[in-house]
Amino acid sequence: HLGQLDDLREQVDQINLQLLDLLSRRGELVAEIGRLKSSEGGTKFYDPKREEDQLRLVRQANRGPFTDAAISAMFKEIFKASLDLEETREQRKLLV
């Protein structure tokens, strides 16, 4: 059983690295969206309607094993980290 457990954990670690890669690409895209909004004079990055739209699409595609509530909780943390990224960049810009 120990070999089996190690093998499963190795697969989880591989998925973690793929998640990191996707999250980082997503972070770059969101930063690009932020720059686009900034260049149009906007400074409001938090967009609850857009977040709700994203959650709806993801929930519609969800086939388990996670409940929709668990999926929403994970994505909300992703949204939060992305927003922090945007606000830090904006803050840095204001301080320059």
Next chain:
Amino acid sequence: HLGQLDDLREQVDQINLQLLDLLSRRGELVAEIGRLKSSEGGTKFYDPKREEDQLRLVRQANRGPFTDAAISAMFKEIFKASLDLEETREQRKLLV
């Protein structure tokens, strides 16, 4: 600019679906690990050392744009959802 914004958002939505797919596969693997532990008589699913090991690997691979702290926060939410999944299954088993 609106077309550009829509295009970037479409790319984010596509990444969201890929994230959902990876998260769901990860959930299945963690459920399998839980079954393996259960069959060995264990009922303790929370394993802080294993979580710390996962975070270390992910932080080592992190090349931005997220800070290590932001990456850790997102992964901790993923760990939490996975643990809830395990505990719900275990609870269901105990109630049968």
